[in-house]
Amino acid sequence: MGVYFAELCIEVMSVVNGKAVILIAEDEVHIRNALQRNLTQAGYEVVLAVDGADAIAQFRAYAIDLVVLDILMPKLDGLQVCRLIRQKSDVPIIMATVLGSPSDRVVGLDLGANDYIVKPFSSRELIARIRSILRRLSPAGRERSTSQVNHLPVVSVSNLILYPQTRKVYDSNTSIRLTEIEFHILYLLAQSPGQIFTRENIFQRVWGYTHDADLETKALDVHISRLRTKLDTSTVQIMTIQGRGYMLLAR
Incomplete structure (x- = not known):
C-alpha cells in the first residue's frame, strides 16, 4: 500500500477560484458522474477517482478539502484509503457504505472518518453533509465553535x-x-x-x-x-x- 501513497508532502495544486475541492472516490461510473455534476452545480470543484489507488494519487496531486470515499472499490478499498490518508492528513472524510454493512461503518469511524452516508443516497443529502462539515472547519466556524x-x-x-x-x-x-x-x-x-x-x-x-x-x-x-x-x-x-x-x- 505504501507504493500508492509514497510521499504525501509533495507540492499540491492550488484551489481553483477559491472553491472547496471535493475528491469523489467511486468506481461506479454513473454514480461518479452524477455526483460530479451535482456538486459542481452546488459550487464545488470536483476531483474524481475510479478506484482506491487512483484516490490516493488524486489526493497527492490536489489540495483536497474533503473526501467522499466509497468503501467497496477495487485495488484499495475505502477503509484502506481512509487508513492511509489518516497517516498523513486530518482532511474530512465521508464514507459511503451500503445499507447492509454496519461493521464497515463502525470500522470507518474508528479509522477516523468524520461521517458516513448510506447508499443509495441523494446528492441533496451529501451536499448538506459536506456543507455542514466544511462550515464547522472554516476559520469562522472554528472560531465560533471555540x-x-x-x-x-x-x-x-x-x-x-x-x-x-x-x-x-x-x-x-x-x-x-x-x-x-x-x-x-x-x-x-x-x-x-x-x-x-x-x-x-x-x-x-x-x-x-x-x-x-x-x-x-x-x-x-x-x-x-x-x-x-x-x-x-x-x-x-x-x-x-x-x-x-x-x-x-x-x-
Missing part, C-alpha cells in the same frame, strides 16, 4: 462527567474515548437528562442541518449504538423512545 465551547459548562449525570473544552469524558472515574460526533450527541443528551430529543433536534444541533424524510439515514442509530457500548450501563442509559427520539437516564 468561543461556544469555552462558554459551555461541565456536565455531570450520575457518575458520568463531560468536559466540553477538552472533549474528555469520564464514566465512574474511567476515561472514555469518543469521536467528535459521539461526544456532541452525548453532551446534548446529558444537558437535559430525562428529556426526549427527536431525531430532528439531534441532526440540527449536532450535524448542523435540518433532517427530514428525504434525508433519512441510519447514521444517528449507529452513533447511538456505539455510545451504548462505551457507557457504563449501571451509571446512565440512552433510551430509545419509539417514534419520538432518544433520552439519557441516570441509573
